Amino acid sequence: MLFRSKYNERDRGACGLFGWMSRKGRRQNGEGVIEAIANMHERGNGLGGGFAAYGIYPEWRDHYCFHVMYGNEEAKDRTEDLLGQRFEVAHQEEIPHQPHPAITNEPLLWRYFLNSRSLAEGVDTQEYVVSAVMDINAGIHEACVFSSGKNMGAFKAVGYPEDVGKFFMLDQYEAYIWTAHARFPTNSQAWWGGAHPFCLLDFSVVHNGEISSYGINRRYLETFGYKCTLFTDTEVMVYLFDLLVRKHRLPLEVACDVLAAPFWKDIDAEVDEEQKALRTALRQVYASAMVNGPFAIILGFGNGMLGLNDRIKLRPMVAAENGDELYISSEEAAIHVLCAEPERVWMPKAGQPVVGYLEDGA
Amino acid sequence: MRQSLVPRRFIQVIDYEKCQRCKRCVQACGFRALSFEGRVQPDAEQECVACHYCVAHCPEEAITIIDNPLEYRPHDSWTSDIIMQTTRQAETAGVLLSGMGNDRPWGVLWDRLCLDACQVTNPPIDPLREPMELRTYLGRKPDAVEIKVGPEGKPVLATQMPPQLRLDTPVIFAPMSFGSISLNAQKSLAMAARELGTYWSTGEGGLHPDLYEYADRAIIQCASGRFGVHEDYLKAGAAVEIKIGQGAKPGIGGHLPGAKVTAAIAETRGIPEGSDALSPAPHHDIYSIEDLRQLIYALKEATEYRVPVSVKIAAVHNVAAIASGIVRAGADIVYIDGFRGGTGAATTVIRNNLGIPIEIAIAAVDQRLREEGIRNQASLIAAGSIRNSADLTKALTLGADAVAVGTAALIALGCHLCQQCHTGNCSWGICTQRPELVRRLDPAWGAERVANLIRGWTEELKEILGALGVNAVESLRGSRDRLRAVGLDDKTREILDVKAAGE
Structure with a gap:
């Protein structure tokens, strides 16, 4: 039981979040983001820290990169059998890490750069990858795919994020988007799989909050074939983005209208009849996808980064811009660690997404 | 003597x-x-x-x-x-007859289920200070919303939404025909439904001319006797419902004795005064699921696809599979009536022994429709002895979109549950056609009391949602991890998909 929670129950907690991106696609190493999240040390309690980084594998940019943790060799063998059957494994290696006194009980940490085998006509490649992730996470005990996108990866562990960052030697990676998470779970059980970020394909989510609608969000996702295996709120957030944006092809901002749905009184007051019809239909059709309860999240998605609060803003989130840089953080102080005087600092309103996209050609 | x-x-x-x-x-x-x-x-x-x-x-x-x-x-x-x-x-x-619902000590599963509440990690929400949304739409929902790019690059709705019933609170009134209850009782419910922003139901007795003004809040029933069914009737309402069965008497029809068929009832039902009004046990044009499909689409054609079509069934052993078939047959709403549901008259042995409790039925149906990926294709109404806002909340949490209340609304009108509805002697003027008794029930008075009751439930539901830390009813609906069971056996908990308290 190296990284599965002893309790078959959902984790909940409070946390610190930080995100940085360069709209021009300028890459920087992980030292800065480690320093920024360390500034919010008090928001975590050492039971989980993690990072997502985009742009880190340019030499493998066209391959799906699976970051996988294993509790034992058998899980690794079984997973590699499955990967070998379903993919061409272009390259595989241990995820580099160095001993750190605060990081213990480490699982086996491996990454695989994968090409899907030639698929039958009509089979969607991304769907194929998602089902492999689901099959491993739900079907192979002691194996956990914790990121599965292209040219991106997640790094997470039980510990404070600054220690986790050093453990994974994040100063060795260059990324144009970094997100970071300090965890403070109320469930005292700490397990590696439960640390943030949670990822699927290019989506990564770091999350502060508790999803009070978790039960129905999970049951809704299950009707679309998602298997919620990690018993955390955050997992459903990732899958909801995957469902709405990838499968249902909703624009990201529209998906945010589903997750942090506007109130009926505001929809009723909308003068633009077309927008009113759209928002009404979204609430009717996606009632079970509304994420209710306190949350602040930072979503990484390949060509950008998005911050979103719940519909009445029960968790802190501040944003800042400086030149081509976008910052999103639980606390403003952490932004100042990297940028003494940003050009603009603001408190995003409840349910209003903050989105940064890579510039064309970046 | x-x-x-x-x-x-x-x-x-x-x-x-x-x-x-x-x-x-x-x-x-x-x-x-x-x-x-x-x-x-x-x-x-x-x-x-x-x-x-x-x-x-x-x-x-x-x-x-x-x-x-x-x-x-x-x-x-x-x-x-x-x-x-x-x-x-x-x-x-x-055969021995009874009125109202099953009075045998089967136990009420609602009373074995505890709701959750927020402490520390997620804050409760104060419904007096924050919006608390109960608006509910009943009807078929597409799998996904399609978007097209509109003027100025704005996203615009491309999906044609099927017709929906908008409820301001997730409670409707159960079908009770003019005949089974008095015109004044029906009018009380109709007025209350308008006041509350919800719906009442004609039952299978047609729509009296005096109530056409409340037809926009009415669910129009089409039952096996086809009483009072004609084009204007079908087109008058907000929805049409095919009544297959009733929780209190699954598998049997209805019988309004000729003595109760007054001139007004005769006119409304389209039958001769004083003749027995017999509703056959089956619809004589429905002997299989494909026959039901034909009637569903006949009614959709008749109403030009402008209103949702509901199918009401009694909760019986195989209810999940039956409901699945009904959804696939094209129903937009499935109304499930548990075996404690009320009736104007039923064979006592049937009332007390046939069918299953609504708690089990709604859980099984919701789960089955999810497993089959068709839960969005129809809304679910749970009924059959929803007694208070606690039952209401728990029904929603198990997966119902809304509940229907009959008995509780009649109690608001004065009913003391003497269970003598079938005698037609109701002193309160509710379940009687005797003019000197009907006169006792003033619809304005009745409507106010019924509306008061549902307003009270509505406020209580908001309080519960606040304690659960959600500000919209859809965030509780089907969220079964907010329930825990005390004293239920493992198999029942497995079907309800509810953990034991302490788990």
Whole structure:
């Protein structure tokens, strides 16, 4: 039981979040983001820290990169059998890490750069990858795919994020988007799989909050074939983005209208009849996808980064811009660690997404 | 002199010190169970049913109704109820009839389920300070919303949304026909539905001309007797419902005796005055699921696809598979009526023994539709003894989109659950067609009381949602991890998909 929670129950907690991106696609190493999240040390309690980084594998940019943790060799063998059957494994290696006194009980940490085998006509490649992730996470005990996108990866562990960052030697990676998470779970059980970020394909989510609608969000996702295996709120957030944006092809901002749905009184007051019809239909059709309860999240998605609060803003989130840089953080102080005087600092309103996209050609 | 060997169930006790001999009670009793011979006394032949109308209307508070203290010799299997039933049947050779819902001690699963509440990690929300949304739409929902790019690059809705019923609170009124209840009772519900922003249902007795003005809040029923069904009727309502079955009497039809078929009922139902109104057990054009599909689409055609079509069934053993078939047959709403649901008249043995509880049924149906990926294709209404806002909330949490209430609404109108609806003697003017009794129920008064009740439930539901830390009812709907069970066996919990308290 190296990284599965002893309790078959959902984790909940409070946390610190930080995100940085360069709209021009300028890459920087992980030292800065480690320093920024360390500034919010008090928001975590050492039971989980993690990072997502985009742009880190340019030499493998066209391959799906699976970051996988294993509790034992058998899980690794079984997973590699499955990967070998379903993919061409272009390259595989241990995820580099160095001993750190605060990081213990480490699982086996491996990454695989994968090409899907030639698929039958009509089979969607991304769907194929998602089902492999689901099959491993739900079907192979002691194996956990914790990121599965292209040219991106997640790094997470039980510990404070600054220690986790050093453990994974994040100063060795260059990324144009970094997100970071300090965890403070109320469930005292700490397990590696439960640390943030949670990822699927290019989506990564770091999350502060508790999803009070978790039960129905999970049951809704299950009707679309998602298997919620990690018993955390955050997992459903990732899958909801995957469902709405990838499968249902909703624009990201529209998906945010589903997750942090506007109130009926505001929809009723909308003068633009077309927008009113759209928002009404979204609430009717996606009632079970509304994420209710306190949350602040930072979503990484390949060509950008998005911050979103719940519909009445029960968790802190501040944003800042400086030149081509976008910052999103639980606390403003952490932004100042990297940028003494940003050009603009603001408190995003409840349910209003903050989105940064890579510039064309970046 | 009483003819029956069955002892009186209740005894009226008159306090002669207080009684002023005004005889109001003698007139008041719809069952003629009080007479006056020098003083008020229990009638020699007619029996008190404990409807309490006389008690509530005696100006001197001089009347008390008590259980007959006469006890049969105790016996665990031959209880006094069973001995009385046996004796009565020996006297009449008929089937025994009852009104209202199953009164046997099956247990109420709602009372074994606890709701969650927020502490520390997620804050509760104060419904007096924050918006708390209960708006509910019943009807078919597409799998996904399609978007196209509109003017100025704005996203615009490309999906054609199917018709929806908008409820301001997730409670509708259960179908109760004009015939089973009085016109004034129906009108009370219709007025309350308009007041509350919800819907009432015609039941299978057609729509009386006086109630067409409330038709926009009405669910129009089409049942096996086809009473009062014509084009204007179908087109008048907000939705159409095919009644297959009723929780109190699954598998059997209905019978409104000719004595109750007054001129107004005859006109509304389209039958001769004084003739028996018999609803067959099956619809004679529905002997299979594909036949049901034809009727669903015939009704959609008749209403030009402008209103949702609902199918109402009783909760029976195979309810999940049946509901799945109904959704695939094209129903937009499935109404499931549990075996504690009320009735104007049912065979007692059927009322008390056929069907399954709504708690189990709604959980099984919601889960089955999810497993089949068709849960969005129809809304679910749970009914069959939803007694208060706790039952309402738990029904939603198990997966119902809304509940329907019949008995609770009748109690708001004065009903004391004497279970004598089938006799047509309702002193309260609810389940009777006797004009002198119907007159007692003022629809404006009734509507206000029914609306008060549902407003109270609505406020309580908001309080519960706030305690659960969600500000929209859809975030609780189907969220079964907010329930825990106390004292339920593992299999029942597995079907309800609810953990034990402490898990």
